[in-house]
Amino acid sequence: MDRAGEDGKQEPHLVLAHKLFLLSHPDVDDPAKVDLRADVLAAVKSDDLAALYESLAADGVLEMDAALLAEMRARIDEEIRKLDENNNLVLELTEFVIYALQGDITVKSLEKALEQLKVTEGKTVAVGQKMDLVFYTLQIGFFYMDFDLISKSIDKAKNLFEEGGDWERKNRLKVYEGLYCMATRNFKKAASLFLDSISTFTTYELFTYDTFIFYTVLTSAISLDRVSLKQKVVDAPEILAVIGKVPHLSEFLNSLYNCQYKSFFIAFSGLTEQIKLDRYLQPHFRYYMREVRTVVYSQFLESYKSVTMEAMAAAFGVTVDFIDQELSRFIAAGKLHCKIDKVAGVLETNRPDARNAFYQATIKQGDFLLNRIQKLSRVIDL
Incomplete structure (x- = not known):
């Protein structure tokens, strides 16, 4: 079994996570959901995702087939038996281990998946292999949208890099961290990390390069000043080569920079559907709508x-x-x-004067410091 991402394909379980998200989305029409259910059922059967199947059947998303569930559980038990037999060996990231771990992501609980990852990590010596396990843990975190797990895994990866590690993995981590920042509404840091990764992007296991450019442009539009937007985004060759493939994105970016506000609103309305149907951006849809309108109104009024x-x-x-x-x-x-x-x-x-604002802040901080000194002097006198 080939690892997804190495051949430019998204990890199957992340594709599945997006389809499950669309199945629960109120803006997706019923005919589309019929096709989505068929795709989800095919994925469930393909990887024997028994626990997920039971959960979806309980929620009425899929119909329960007791015989199918029994078959899947029998195959899962056999895979677990094989894995247990090999636990006395030093397991590396072979196709078999990856397959076993991939099954654990949705076959059993999150805790069981992480437990198996720790077992494998304990028998792995090379920093690069440990990093690959951290990346796999991050993918588990993105499947479940477990931001605590993602944050801890990113910190762990950075600590591992202090022991060594190659540039390719370091660059991959930037995209993972950028996606985490975007999904937790830290758009400024996300934009910075994405822009640093444009020329080195290899994380196809998370999303396509087109989607990566989509995220980069959206986060940059509300994070960068006009000069930086021109230098890093509008004129970036890597972005220019791809931006036309994403509907409305080129018009959105260029009309914002060129102050063509009527065209900007038309392009932005065309992007809203894509933002709402993205599992990482959808929770922040209203926030992003406000932020981008703040940017464009401020830009107009500056003149x-x-x-x-x-x-x-x-x-x-x-x-x-x-x-x-x-x-x-x-x-x-x-x-x-x-x-x-x-x-x-x-x-x-009535734009605030920067020098006056700094003066007022200094006065305020000075007053605060004097009050603290007075309180401390009273304590000393006692």
Whole structure:
């Protein structure tokens, strides 16, 4: 059995995880879910995922077939018996061990899978092989979306690198950590890690290169300033070579940078469906929608001391009432530095002066320090 990822294919259990996510998604229509159920059942039969089959049948996603379940459990018991017989050997990452571990990911509990990984790791000497086991643990974490397991595994991988390790694995870890950051809403760090990995990307076991570019552009759009966005994303050859393959992504990026706001909103609306149907991005859909609109509104207002709401509405291809409601929410939340003159129909920017803000922060910290010193002096006097 070939390891997924080495030949540019996504790990089968991560493909399965995405299909299970789509099966539970309210925006996926019933005909599509019929095909998804067929795919999930085929995956269950192919890898004898008995526990998952029982769980899905209990939830009404699949129909229970007692004979099928018994057959799968019999084959699982045989695989476990073979693995137990080999436990007295120093197991390396052979095709057999990978197959056994892959079965453990969804055949049995998460704890059992991790237990088997520890057994194998204890009999593995080479740092590179230990790193491969950590990567496999990370994949288990992404299957279950267990962020605690992912975080601990990333820390473990970094500690292993202090013992050695090759650049290829270090670069792979950046993508794993970037995906973790994106899935936990740390978009700025995710963008940085993804951008560092553009020219060295090899983690096809997680997702395709097209998907990687999709994530890189989305996270960069709300994390980088305009100059950095131009240098690292808009003009990046690796991104230019792929961005056209992802619907609406090129228009989204270029219209944002070129201040073509009407085109930007059209392109962004085309991307929303893809964001909602992504298992890592969907939990942050509303947050991302707010952040990207904050970026684009701020970029527009930076060019003006004051501007009419009618002109701004025309630039974005929306109504004045829409702009009024939108900006009111963002201003109230402290996301935009401007005020609305409803009578004159004008927006007036009041961007904070950086030097004055630093001065105020220094005064505040100084007051805090003096208060602490006074309290300490009273204690000493006592």
